[in-house]
Amino acid sequence: MDFDTALASLFSAEGRRDPYPAYDVLRSHAPVFSALDGRWFVTTHAMTNRLLRDASLRVADAADYDSFWPDWRENRGVASIVLSMLQNNPPDHTRMRRAAAATFTARRVAALRDVITEQTVELIKAMPERADFMSAFAYPLPIGVICALLGVPAADRPWFRQRAADLTVVLEPISTEEEMSRADAAGRELEDYFIGLIAERQRAPQEDLTSALAAEGSGLTGAELLANLVLLLVAGFETTTNLLGTGLTILLEHPEQAARLRADPELAPAFVEEILRYDSPVQLTSRFTSVPIDLGDGGSLPAGASLNMLLGSANRDPARYPDPHRFDPDRPNIQPVSFGGGAHYCLGAPLARLEAQVAFPLLLTMLPRLAVAGVPVLRDRLVLRGYATLPVAAG
Numbered sequence: 001m002d003f004d005t006a007l008a009s010l011f012s013a014e015g016r017r018d019p020y021p022a023y024d025v026l027r028s029h030a031p032v033f034s035a036l037d038g039r040w041f042v043t044t045h046a047m048t049n050r051l052l053r054d055a056s057l058r059v060a061d062a063a064d065y066d067s068f069w070p071d072w073r074e075n076r077g078v079a080s081i082v083l084s085m086l087q088n089n090p091p092d093h094t095r096m097r098r099a100a101a102a103t104f105t106a107r108r109v110a111a112l113r114d115v116i117t118e119q120t121v122e123l124i125k126a127m128p129e130r131a132d133f134m135s136a137f138a139y140p141l142p143i144g145v146i147c148a149l150l151g152v153p154a155a156d157r158p159w160f161r162q163r164a165a166d167l168t169v170v171l172e173p174i175s176t177e178e179e180m181s182r183a184d185a186a187g188r189e190l191e192d193y194f195i196g197l198i199a200e201r202q203r204a205p206q207e208d209l210t211s212a213l214a215a216e217g218s219g220l221t222g223a224e225l226l227a228n229l230v231l232l233l234v235a236g237f238e239t240t241t242n243l244l245g246t247g248l249t250i251l252l253e254h255p256e257q258a259a260r261l262r263a264d265p266e267l268a269p270a271f272v273e274e275i276l277r278y279d280s281p282v283q284l285t286s287r288f289t290s291v292p293i294d295l296g297d298g299g300s301l302p303a304g305a306s307l308n309m310l311l312g313s314a315n316r317d318p319a320r321y322p323d324p325h326r327f328d329p330d331r332p333n334i335q336p337v338s339f340g341g342g343a344h345y346c347l348g349a350p351l352a353r354l355e356a357q358v359a360f361p362l363l364l365t366m367l368p369r370l371a372v373a374g375v376p377v378l379r380d381r382l383v384l385r386g387y388a389t390l391p392v393a394a395g
């Protein structure tokens, strides 16, 4: 495959099905290069890691959106994400992130282990002999867990799941008008829901994240509180769903490895890291340079450059991972860039990891004959990679 074909393939449905051969071509071309109307692409593990941690890089924020889409606030799906920490720069990002990190603590995540185990067992027991793994397991588990964390009653989970699914399209660079209007409706309904929940928790706080974030002194404005609650719901939803669907497929494609994990659940952390590396649920993240950046070896980035960091490519970089296309949970020091890096490093990484570490061993031991039973269908997305449907036989 030549360079132009490789680049074009990332923007075609066919190429996105398996982007890894194209990533190899682009990475061999250069760690960073400019193409397609001056957009820049970052392909290697070292350069991705370095640039994600560069404090002079910015994410597109409300002021940027104002310049290219003055009416963006009217789409409440878009507004909820743009006003959240994900699309803010310092000092606002620092303040919001601090408020969220103070409540979304390691202790709170660790305390969810029993909730995750309980929900996992319940979903496995309810799984029909023939099922779509995505709708029977990979969607309901993350939504159930995040609802438990936020204090959303169990009865409202299916309602939340639909709204969250409609809203995630906002995270993609390309979407249809109909998708954007569904995201707007979902944004409005979620805002109304959270306004009610915040008022309830301010009146009578409980042991949940909404109560903690809505408490006086959190340092968040009302609009920021709302936007970040919506972000927590959607950021942890389809991403974790994709980790579960993709991870199960990888395990079933490597039965000797699955047998090891079934026999020894203590291996789960290493397996989950390698699954994250091997097929990252988030394939791309974007930044802008605010000042010129010297890349060494005579290369540089100009101020105002738009960077697409190809996380999926960085995770298959042979300079960092020998034999990168092999699934090998015994690799030392895996540390994939699947959760990003630097100031915007995924706040929910410990929760996503815990869900997967609990789920995979239980799936393998409770359903020892679980098998793919049909053709899985990938979602045609550039950023969020995962299955739309994954037919399985529970055995």
Ligand code: HEM
Pocket (backbone or CB within 6 Å): 059, 085, 086, 087, 097, 146, 231, 232, 233, 235, 236, 237, 239, 240, 243, 280, 281, 282, 285, 286, 338, 339, 340, 341, 343, 344, 345, 346, 347, 348, 349, 351, 352
């Ligand atoms: C496998 C699952 C997940 C993956 C692969 C993932 C990936 C990511 C990535 C790549 C970013 C950085 C985006 C950027 O650099 O612009 C991010 C940010 C974020 N993630 Fe996750 N995520 C996952 C699960 C979760 C969960 C479960 C939650 C919360 C419940 C969550 C909450 C967040 C938040 C709040 C941010 C924004 C942090 C900031 O801007 O400071 N994520 N995630």
